[in-house]
Amino acid sequence: MEDKVYTAADLKRRERANRAMFWTMIRGAILRRRSRAIMAVIASLVGAATLFVLVMVCIVVPAQMTEEMRAYGANLVVTSNQTGATENGIQKDMVEHTTEMVRATGFGETHATYRYDTVRVNSASYQMAGINPNEVRSMNKFWDVTGSWPSAENQVLIGTDVAERLSVKIGQSITVGYVEDDAVNTILDTEGTRMQVVGTVSTGGNEDSMLYVTNATLDALTGQNGQSGQNGQSRGADVIEYSSEASGADLDKLVTNINDMKSMNVTAQAVSKISQANASIIAMLTTLFWIISLVIVALTLVGVxxxxxxxxxxxxxxxxxxxxxxxxxxxxxxxxxxxxxxxxVAGGLLGVLVGSGVAWVLIRTVFDRETSVNVGLGAACVAVAALIAVVASILPVRKASRIDPAVVLREE
Incomplete structure (x- = not known):
């Protein structure tokens, strides 16, 4: 008997028939055991939803923590070397140049400049800072200010330690004197400028023992209002404080870049207490979330x-x-x-939909941030859910491959 010769068309028809039979058997297996199929889908759904939420939180938390840590003040301080370009303080153009270097890192920032001088109040010496109130208020959100910030000439914001020592309250006035040469400062000298106390500040730090006025008020007090100092320049800032989103290695690199610019005549220094705390907290939370994610993956494997x-x-x-x-x-x-x-795949798709809703509510209510649909993350979660389901089937499939047809038929 001659063997039948199959043409290419016959082989294609046979392949289509086999493929149709394959999907018919898959569909039949799922429909006949709907309860088991639903359990498998639910296991994948829970795993994908939880994984999606955790990863979304891992994306949001570092940004949220960085923003929160920035509220605790500067993590980068730039000071004048009092030589060369900063011999008379950090001038406005140098402040702008330094700020451009900070922004060039690709991270956001806020900054404030401070100019310090020693003044007398009731013949006792105090340090007064000339500031831009809007800058300082925007950066140092942890400052507890009672009353208002100085906004007009001869208004002063004083630290709570100063207020207690002078026994003054908001609305009262103090006489502030300035003598450029401390050697001629007479203890009994009570001359000076009357300034109204518009507010008090409490931080638990050095700020509590200082006085704050606008730069214009400090210029007028020190006799530099409309005048020029050394090299024909008016007095510049002594310190620029930056609250930058950069942290860890990025912040260290920024500090190095600024310090390498010798012609700037400034010194940059990272405030390690804030930057390290920020990095360590973010690392700890991220590690915790990934550990939980691994546990969820393991439980999903067991369930499927x-x-x-x-x-x-x-x-x-x-x-x-x-x-x-x-x-x-x-x-x-x-x-x-x-x-x-x-x-x-079915559980992953449903899980991503559920996880998107949970993540949106969680991020909006707990972290008070807006979030958008992350299509890439959703696709990755679906792929992971499918992979987990396949891996979870390895042992059951091996068990199926060891089934002896003769034993099964004998039992029938």
Missing amino acids: STTMTSIVSQRRNEIGLRKALGASNRSIAVEFYVESALYG
């Missing part, structure tokens, strides 16, 4: 694996019959893997 083991046990007779009819272990394994992957 248990469900697939149950499905294999229920289909034991069917598998034995198919193997007796000539089905290979590979074809049976592929069928189970595809079925598991479908459970994973």
Whole structure:
């Protein structure tokens, strides 16, 4: 008897028929065991949703923590070397140049300049800072200010220690004197400028023992209002404080870049207490979230694996019959893997939808931030859910491949 010769068209029809039969068997297996299929989908759904929420939080938390830490003041301080370009303080153009270097790192920043002078109040010496109130208020949100910030000439904001020592309250006035040469400062000298106390500040730090006025008020007090100092320049700032979003290695690199510019005649220094705390807290929280994510993945593996083991046990007779009819272990394994992957994809899609809603509510209510749909993250979670489902099926599939058709048929 001659062997039948199959044409290319016959092979294509046969391939289409086999493919149709394959998907028919997959569909039948899912529909006949809907309860098990739903359990597998739910296991993937919970895993994908939790993973999506955790990763979204991991994306949001570092930005949120950095923003919160920035509220505790500067993490970068630039001071004048009192030589060369900064011999008479850090001038406006140098402040702008330094700020451009900070912004060039790609991180956001806020900054404030301070000019310090020693003044007398009731013949006692205090340090007074000339500031831009809007800059300082924007950067130092942790300052507890009672009353208002100085906004007009001869208004002063004083630290709580100064207020207690002078026994003055908001609304009262103090006489502030300035003598450029401390050697001629007479203890009994009470001359000076009357300034109104418009507010008090409490931080628990050095700020409590200082006085703050606008730069214009300090210029007028020190006799530099409209005048020029050394090199024809008016007195500049002594310190620029930056609250930068840069941290860790990025902040260290920024400090190095500024200090390497010798012609700027300034010295940059990172405030390690804030920058290190920021980095360590973010690292700790991120590590915690990833550990939880791994636990969720492991639980999802167990859930899907248990469900697939149950499905294999229920289909034991069917598998034995198919193997007796000539089905290979590979074809049976592929069928189970595809079925598991479908459970994973379905659960992943539903999980991403649920996770998106939970993440939106969580980030908006807990972290008070807006968030948008992250399509890339959603696709990754679906892919991970499908992969987990396939990996979870490895042991059940091996169990299916060891089924002896002769034993199964004998039992029938």
